[in-house]
Structures are given as structure tokens and as C-alpha cells.
Amino acid sequence: MERRVRLAPEPTPATREVRRKMDASGYDVLGVGFGPANLSLAIAIREDSSPLRAHFIEARNDPTWQGGMLLDGSNIQNHPSRDLVTLRNPRSRYSFLNYLFESNRLVEHLNLPAEYPLRKEYSHYIGWATRQFSDCVTFGADATAIELDRHRGAPVYVTATSDGTEYAARTLVLATGRTPYVPSVFDGPTTKTILHLTEYLYRIAELDSPPTRIAVVGGSQSGVEIVLDLARRFPAARVSQYARAHSLRLKDTSPFSEEGYFPEFTDYYYRASRDGKRILDAYMRPTNYSSSDADILHDLYNLIYEQRLDGTQRVFVEGDSEIYAVKATGEGVRLSIRDRHRGTTRHDEVDLVVLATGFRDLGPGEHQEPYPPLLAHVIENFRFDSDGYLEVDDDYSLRAIRPETPPIFLNGLCESTHGIGDAGSFSLLSLRAKRIRDGLLKSAVDIPCPDQG
Structure with a gap:
């Protein structure tokens, strides 16, 4: 018969016994991906002296935040104190400000005639914390795959x-981050001269010769930044x-619109109807998508x-333009x-195409995906609403069909349920980490102890 125990900041003897028995079966928490989202969560767990035994796995050997887009002169587009920790814990040693201090650049940085930090410097900060x-x-x-299994009578994810x-x-x-959106018209051609913005700097460095005819697809901030970089890098192209x-649109930077990146808006959006969410999306999109500073x-x-x-x-x-066919030719790509x-x-006719086409959100829409692909083998255990969206609780956990299903939390993938603040932005990163950490602790209150057999 399975016993149940309660996690506490100071483990009881019974809790320690459960810990000993679980050592052979894995961790309390496994984080898949270790970019800024799960890094912020790891910090929150450590600073809380949480009893959770958490481990993280990351696909890359030497992760660099936005390594493909560390363009000369580009900035992060948000206040530097909206970092990994500060909104949750202004006294944290993992703040961007403390990074500057420990790097002996604080005074020099404060003298910069710039509103936002360089993207390169923020990447260094993420690496320093990592x-x-x-x-x-x-x-x-x-x-590569996630399965639901049982170990000594207790359900676990493998x-x-x-x-x-x-x-x-x-x-x-x-x-794991959102899946890059590649328009279906580009699915067919297989050529190294078509690339998504996430690979931009890496793939540019691998070109056999300088391109002379280049197409950038998409009207986003990243698209404009890439055009400017290409014009400098290949001046004859x-x-x-x-x-x-x-044409290209100016980003909505009104402080009233920017309150969409407040935690209060996240709660408001979460409780809105699906029709209400669509109206709010239409209003908020120009603050982050298909627009530029x-x-x-x-x-x-x-x-x-x-x-x-x-x-x-x-x-x-070239505005008002829709690419409806793509063909790889001997000399390049025909659009x-x-x-x-x-x-x-x-x-x-071009010899390089850069897709500044963004990423897929979760949902049933044409440019969305119904769930993170890595969950394909376990997704049948979770609920979808009548509109076809995954049901996600306010603590970012998926709603299971059966109560015995162990929890899965989505960190940085829930814009369709939690709003614009859950986009690929740092704006609410640390507060989301706190909510997920609290959700992890809550879900661990009653833990099935593995059988002895």
C-alpha cells in the first residue's frame, strides 16, 4: 500500500525516508530545456531553499542565448531590471545589476548613452547565471521522447x-521554446540557402560565397535588424x-499598452473568454509582433x-507581398x-532567403500547433477546451483528465492562455518562475511513495 507524505522546508524523518526511496527512481522535478525560462525557475528554487530535488537537461552543449541573432548594435527592447530575478526578488545576487558589478562594468554601463542594454551583453549575463x-x-x-510510466507503484515521466x-x-x-514558424510554402525546398532567423549568424558564417541577391521574409523587428545587418555585411548585394x-509598422510603445506586460494583465487575460482573448490579442500584438522600434x-x-x-x-x-511558390534552382531560389x-x-531570383517569420503559439489555428511536439506520447492524458486549446491552470500546469496523472508545467509556452507577457520576452519571466515554483510545491504536498517491491 502506498504511503503519502508532505513536503516541508525542513524535511521530517518520514520525508527523508521517501527521499531515500526515490533516489533510485529519479527526481522530483525534471526541467526540459535550460534557457532563460528554466534558468529563472532554477534560481527561484535555489533562493527559496526548496526541498524539491530538481534537475534540468539542455540539448545544446554550450548554450548561448539568442546566439543566431546577436547582431552588432542590437538591444534587448525591455528594461534591464526585467531580468531573471528582480521582479520576484530585488535583493537577488543573480540580477543583471549584480552581474555588471561582478564583471567590473557597472559604472561604465551606467554611462552608456542608451536606453536598453546590448543584446550581446544580456547574452553574457544569461551565460554568467547559467x-x-x-x-x-x-x-x-x-x-527526444517523453513517456508516462510507473516505478515501484508511483507514476513517473521518463x-x-x-x-x-x-x-x-x-x-x-x-x-523548450516555441517552434519556429516556417510558412508551408517553404516546406518543400531543401537547400542551405533558406534559413530561419534563429540560425541567422550561424548559417551566414557557413556560406561558400557572399550572396548577391537576398530576400528577407517578414515585417518584424528581427526582419528589419537582419536587413540592416545584411546591408552592412554584403554592401554590394x-x-x-x-x-x-x-509596409513596416512602428511598434506600439505607449506606456498604457505596455501595461499588458504587468502581472495584473496576465491574470485578467487568463480569466477572459476565448473571444475576449482574441480582442485583447488584436490590441496587444503591435507591442511585440510585426512591428519595429x-x-x-x-x-x-x-x-x-x-x-x-x-x-x-x-x-x-516590398509591402502587400505574399510568397505563394518557392522553387530551388541550380543558381539559388525562385520566389x-x-x-x-x-x-x-x-x-x-535570389541566392539567400532569411525567414523572419516568428514562432508558433499553442492552439488549433493555421499558424499554431496544438501542443508541444515533445509531449506527443503523453498528451492524451490532458484536457483540451471546446475551442481546441490545451487547458492550462493559472500556475502554468496542464489540466489532467485523471487526478493520478503527475503534473506537467509549461514554462514560456502559454501565450494563448496567459497573454502577451508569456511571449518570448523577459518582462514577466521571474514572476512566472515564482508561480511555477509555487505550483510545483503545491503539487508535491501529497506525493505517492514508491512501493518497496
Whole structure:
């Protein structure tokens, strides 16, 4: 017969006995992915002196935050104190401010004539914090499948990795990041000259020769940044940016709109109806999607203007453009483009395509995916609502069909249930980590102890 025990900050003798018996079966918590989301959670667990035995696995051997997009001069677009910890614990030693202090750059950084830190520096900060958790992370462990199993009478998740290693845990926290969105028209061609923005710097470095005709697909901030980088990197190349909107839009940076990144908005959004969520999404999207900050829009417009003045325009913004066919040719890639309003068509022959097309959210929509692919073998144990969305509790745990199903938490994947603050932004990262940590502790209050047999 299974006994049940209660976790407490100071373990009782009975709890210690459960710990001893669970040593052979795995961890209390396994975090899959160790980017900023689960790093923030690891910090929250450590600073809380939590009794949870947590371990994390990360696919990359040497993870670099946004390594493919550490462009010269690019910044993080949010206040630096919206970091891994500060909103949750302003006294934390893992803050961006303390990183600057320990790196002997605090005074110099405060003298920078810039509103936001460089993306490169924030990447260094993430790396600095990551290295302090090497004792509870296995790097180079690429999760390939998750199964629900039983060990000595207790339900556990078994996560397999590409090298054949298996990790058992009674609770999972999935923080693998959202799946890059690649429009279906680009699914067919297999060529190294079509790449997603997440691979940008890595793949550019592997090119056999400098490209002379380049297409950037998408009207996002990242798309504009990539156009500017390509224009500097390959000054003789023709660079065309294709956007479905009429042209490039200015990001909504109103402080009233920015309150969408407050925890109060997350709670409001979570409790809204699905129709209400759609209305809120339409209002909030220009704060983060398909729009750009004024500084880079000005840089791009000035660049195009000067090229026109010199009679040598090489950078173009092509709005109202829908790419409806793609064909790999011997010399590159042939794009077929339709004007979205007039219906006219044209073609462009390029030797490099960069997809600045963003990422997939969870949901039943055309550009969404119903659940994280890694959960394919266990997803039948969880609920979907009448609209086809995964049911997620306010602590980011999936709602199980049966009460005995062990918990799974989604860290950084819940924009469709929790709103814009759960996008790939640091804005609410540390507060989300706190809520997940508290949810982990709550779910661990009654823990089935493995049988002796």
C-alpha cells in the first residue's frame, strides 16, 4: 500500500525516508530545456531553499542565448531590471545589476548613452547565471521522447535523450521554446540557402560565397535588424524585405499598452473568454509582433533614402507581398510573389532567403500547433477546451483528465492562455518562475511513495 507524505522546508524523518526511496527512481522535478525560462525557475528554487530535488537537461552543449541573432548594435527592447530575478526578488545576487558589478562594468554601463542594454551583453549575463547552475544541469542532452510510466507503484515521466539516456521524474517543466514558424510554402525546398532567423549568424558564417541577391521574409523587428545587418555585411548585394502588411509598422510603445506586460494583465487575460482573448490579442500584438522600434525604422529609411540619392538603391521594402511558390534552382531560389490587393504576380531570383517569420503559439489555428511536439506520447492524458486549446491552470500546469496523472508545467509556452507577457520576452519571466515554483510545491504536498517491491 502506498504511503503519502508532505513536503516541508525542513524535511521530517518520514520525508527523508521517501527521499531515500526515490533516489533510485529519479527526481522530483525534471526541467526540459535550460534557457532563460528554466534558468529563472532554477534560481527561484535555489533562493527559496526548496526541498524539491530538481534537475534540468539542455540539448545544446554550450548554450548561448539568442546566439543566431546577436547582431552588432542590437538591444534587448525591455528594461534591464526585467531580468531573471528582480521582479520576484530585488535583493537577488543573480540580477543583471549584480552581474555588471561582478564583471567590473557597472559604472561604465551606467554611462552608456542608451536606453536598453546590448543584446550581446544580456547574452553574457544569461551565460554568467547559467554557469552557476552546472551542478543541476546536464548539457548536450537532447530530449527526444517523453513517456508516462510507473516505478515501484508511483507514476513517473521518463524522458529519453538522443544518446539513449533516460531521466525519470514525478513532475516535468517543459521550457523548450516555441517552434519556429516556417510558412508551408517553404516546406518543400531543401537547400542551405533558406534559413530561419534563429540560425541567422550561424548559417551566414557557413556560406561558400557572399550572396548577391537576398530576400528577407517578414515585417518584424528581427526582419528589419537582419536587413540592416545584411546591408552592412554584403554592401554590394540587393536585399529585398517582403512583408504581407502594406509596409513596416512602428511598434506600439505607449506606456498604457505596455501595461499588458504587468502581472495584473496576465491574470485578467487568463480569466477572459476565448473571444475576449482574441480582442485583447488584436490590441496587444503591435507591442511585440510585426512591428519595429523607431530607431531601426529610421536607420532603414535613411539608408534607403541615401541609396536613392546616390542612384544606387540596393535595399528595398516590398509591402502587400505574399510568397505563394518557392522553387530551388541550380543558381539559388525562385520566389513567386502575389500582390495581396491587386492580384498581380512577379518573380524574384535570389541566392539567400532569411525567414523572419516568428514562432508558433499553442492552439488549433493555421499558424499554431496544438501542443508541444515533445509531449506527443503523453498528451492524451490532458484536457483540451471546446475551442481546441490545451487547458492550462493559472500556475502554468496542464489540466489532467485523471487526478493520478503527475503534473506537467509549461514554462514560456502559454501565450494563448496567459497573454502577451508569456511571449518570448523577459518582462514577466521571474514572476512566472515564482508561480511555477509555487505550483510545483503545491503539487508535491501529497506525493505517492514508491512501493518497496
